[in-house]
Structures are given as structure tokens and as C-alpha cells.
Amino acid sequence: MTTVRSVWWAAAIPGHDAPFDTAHLRVYYPARPDGSDRERLSGVMAADPDGAPYPVAIIVSGVNVGQEAYRWLACELAARGIVTVTYDWVGTLFGGLHGITPGVDLDAARPDGYGTRPTTPSLQPVLAALATMTGPVSGLLDPDRVALIGHSAGGTVALQSARFVPQVRAVATYGAHTMVATMLGWPAGTVLPAQADCPVLLIAGTNDGVINGSADRYGEDAQTRADPISRTFAEALPDRDGQNLLVRLDGANHFAIVDPVDHTAARAFLDLPAGGDPAQTRDLLADLLGTFLRTHLAAEPEAGAHLEKLVQHPGIASIQRR
Numbered sequence: 001m002t003t004v005r006s007v008w009w010a011a012a013i014p015g016h017d018a019p020f021d022t023a024h025l026r027v028y029y030p031a032r033p034d035g036s037d038r039e040r041l042s043g044v045m046a047a048d049p050d051g052a053p054y055p056v057a058i059i060v061s062g063v064n065v066g067q068e069a070y071r072w073l074a075c076e077l078a079a080r081g082i083v084t085v086t087y088d089w090v091g092t093l094f095g096g097l098h099g100i101t102p103g104v105d106l107d108a109a110r111p112d113g114y115g116t117r118p119t120t121p122s123l124q125p126v127l128a129a130l131a132t133m134t135g136p137v138s139g140l141l142d143p144d145r146v147a148l149i150g151h152s153a154g155g156t157v158a159l160q161s162a163r164f165v166p167q168v169r170a171v172a173t174y175g176a177h178t179m180v181a182t183m184l185g186w187p188a189g190t191v192l193p194a195q196a197d198c199p200v201l202l203i204a205g206t207n208d209g210v211i212n213g214s215a216d217r218y219g220e221d222a223q224t225r226a227d228p229i230s231r232t233f234a235e236a237l238p239d240r241d242g243q244n245l246l247v248r249l250d251g252a253n254h255f256a257i258v259d260p261v262d263h264t265a266a267r268a269f270l271d272l273p274a275g276g277d278p279a280q281t282r283d284l285l286a287d288l289l290g291t292f293l294r295t296h297l298a299a300e301p302e303a304g305a306h307l308e309k310l311v312q313h314p315g316i317a318s319i320q321r322r
Contacts, residue, residue, distance in 0.1 A: 002079040005031040005045045007136060011129035013103070013121060016091060020098065023089035023122060025129060026067055028078040029054070029137050046136050053142035054083040055169075055297035058126060061086070062152030062175075062258075064099045064266040069258040070151070076286035082293055083141055085130065089122055099265070102154040109160070110184050114192060118161030123148070127167065145169055145297045149289060150176055151257050152210070159236070162196040170296035172201040172289050174257040175208055177228035178236045181217045188219025191228070194236040199243040201292045203285065204229045205252030206317050209272035233320060242321040243296075247288060250317040251275025257285060276315070284315045 009025040031045040039045055057077055059070045067086035074084040091101045103122035107113045118124075130141060146167040150158030155176020162168045178192045186192075194200065211229070215222035233246040253271045255261045259282060261268050274281070287310060294303035311319045 002048075003031045003033055003045065004028055004075045004078045005136070006074075007044065007133075009129055009133050009135075011087070011122075011125045013089065013091070013125050015121065020091045023087045023126060023129075024067075025085055025087045025126065026071075026074075027130070027133070027137055028071075028074040028084045028086075029140075030078055030081060030083075031136070044136060047140050049140065051081045052140040053145075054081065054137075054140055055142055055145035055147070055293070056130065057082050057084045057147045057149055057293055057297075058123065059084065059086045060102045060120070060122075060148055060150040060154030060158050061088075061100060062154050062266060063093060063101060065151065065258060066100055066262065066265075069260070069262065072259045072282060073149075073257065073286060073289070077290055077293070080290040080294060082147075082290065082297065083137060085126065087122070087126055102150070102157050104153070104157060106184065109180060111186060114160075114180075115195060118157070118164040118195075120157035120161050123161060123165050127165070143167055147172065147293050147297055149173070152176055152254065159194040159196055159200070159232070160192065162194075162198060164195065168196075168198055170199050170201070170293055171196050172203065172292055174203045174285070175205065175211065175229075175254045176202070177211070177232040179218045179228040179231070182219040183217075189225070190218070191231045191235045194232070196237070199240060199292075199296050200237055200245075201288070202229055202233055202244075202246045203249065203288065204246070205249050205254065205256050205274075205281075207251055207253040207272040207275055210254035210267055210270045213267065213270035233322065237322055239322050244322040245292075246318075246320040247311070248317040248319070249281060249284065250315055252281045252285075256281045280315065284310075284313060 032048040103120040148158040155173030
């Protein structure tokens with residue numbers, strides 16, 4: 001069984017005023033305990049060099065969802081040989097509020113700015129910080145094999161930003177779409193083309209209550225609108241010979257990717273109850289994400305074969321390919 005450990009780091013976000021200009025990172029990696037005095041006294045274990053250089057996955061959080069909520073997933077991916085990074089950036093949200101944010105450049109999401117630069121300013125600073133890290137993973141990361149995993153708004157900005165980060169080889173999102181708010185100057189019901197030149201995996205739950213709870217933001221009626229994630233798959237992504245996937249998980253809700261759910265923050269109060277066992281849903285999510293990333297970051301034929309078997313899982317309500 002793989003031992004997974006983590007270390008912390010920080011990234012400065014240019015163009016933002018203190019104290020809202022720093023993202024605090026946590027980096028999860030496969031470790032090799034050695035029983036040394038250094039290990040005993042510091043609590044830091046050496047990384048296992050056998051899998052190096054390791055591909056990297058960056059988890060881009062939903063609004064006001066702390067990075068600890070994704071620790072379970074980061075550990076699962078690190079155990080599969082993918083060094084996984086989570087981060088908390090407390091910055092400016094909509095309406096002048098402050099909270100945990102994936103970072104949204106509103107001007108980059110307006111009609112005259114979209115497609116000219118990433119809609120989140122956090123990705124390149126996080127990658128730059130990883131390149132300067134000291135400690136157990138120093139020199140063991142592959143800077144050219146990077147994946148983005150985004151939840152909710154974090155998934156939206158990942159889809160809107162990936163091609164501006166040339167190291168990104170795959171994007172996976174949960175509960176995310178590229179529909180854009182009318183307050184930014186777009187017509188009601190606008191779905192923006194994804195900015196991703198790589199395979200994309202969209203995952204959605206059949207019991208997502210949060211997405212419809214935001215319908216008015218996009219000038220739509222929650223009762224009559226077409227599903228934004230289905231529209232994103234059909235309208236925002238190109239055909240990629242079946243490498244782009246839309247997978248729906250039976251009974252999963254918007255916060256199925258989060259454990260535990262923090263009911264003091266974010267918008268879990270809008271969600272529908274989960275059907276089935278949330279732990280089993282997380283197991284399936286980890287398997288789907290890990291296999292998708294191993295397929296496209298490590299080019300493992302056996303990972304691709306496992307992905308084909310996974311789509312027959314009883315927890316998957318439907319799957320589409322492009």
C-alpha cells in the first residue's frame with residue numbers, strides 16, 4: 001500500500017493587494033518512509049523516487065470550499081502516482097465579498113475579453129511556486145505533464161483557462177459548465193466555448209441541486225432550461241475522437257466530490273439529497289479521475305483499458321463521448 005504524505009508551500013498572486021495576494025498550497029505525494037532521525041524529528045517523509053518524474057494534478061476548488069474538503073481525493077490520486085496540489089486563496093468574490101476563490105478575472109470573462117487570456121489568474125502562479133519548492137518533491141515533478149481538476153466554479157475557470165497553460169494535458173471537472181452570467185454582458189443562456197486543447201472529462205451528478213439554483217444568474221428559468229453541463233459538452237467542446245467524455249453519476253449531488261461537506265459555508269443548502277452511499281460515489285469518482293489522468297498524463301494502455309471497463313460501472317447513469 002502506497003504511503004501518501006503532504007507538505008505545504010505558498011504562491012504569490014500578482015496584481016492583487018495584500019493580504020489577499022497569497023495562495024496557500026498543500027502538495028500530496030507518494031512517500032518512502034525510511035525510519036531516520038530526520039524523519040522522526042521533522043515529520044517529513046522523503047518522496048518515493050521510483051515514480052519520478054511525477055505528473056501533477058491541480059485541484060481548483062469551488063467558491064468557499066476549503067482545500068481540506070478535497071484531501072480525500074488528493075490522497076487517492078497521489079496513491080496512484082499523481083502528485084496532487086490543493087490550494088486556498090482568500091480573495092475577492094462577486095459583490096465585494098471575500099472568501100476562498102479559484103480566482104475569477106471578470107474582465108477576461110466579458111464579451112470583449114473572453115478567449116484572450118485565462119479567466120483565473122491562479123494557475124500559472126501555483127505552477128511557478130511548485131517549480132521553486134524545496135523539500136521532498138523538489139526535482140521530482142514533471143512540469144510538462146499537468147492536469148486540472150475543477151469543482152463547480154473551479155471547473156468553469158479550468159475549462160475557460162486550460163489552453164493558456166501549455167503544460168496542461170487533461171482537464172476534468174465535477175459539477176461545472178461554461179454558461180456565463182448575464183451581468184458580464186452576455187445574452188441569456190450563453191454557453192461559451194471551452195478554452196481547452198486537450199482531452200476533457202465532465203462529471204455530473206443526477207441529483208445536483210446547486211446548478212439549477214443558479215439559473216437566474218444566466219437569465220434562465222430553472223424549470224424550463226436545458227441542462228448546462230449537457231450543453232457545455234455538446235456546444236463548448238470539439239470532437240476529439242471520443243477522448244472527451246461526459247459521465248453522469250447516479251444519485252450524486254453537487255457536493256459529492258467534497259468530504260466532509262462544510263455546512264457553514266458555500267451553497268450546500270441548495271443541494272439535493274444524495275442517492276446511494278456517498279462513500280461509494282467517492283470511490284467511483286477517484287477511480288474515474290485517476291484512470292482518466294493516468295490515461296492522458298502517463299499514456300498507460302492499461303489505464304485506457306480500465307477506463308473502458310469503468311464505464312460499465314452500475315454507479316454510472318450515462319456516458320457520452322466526443
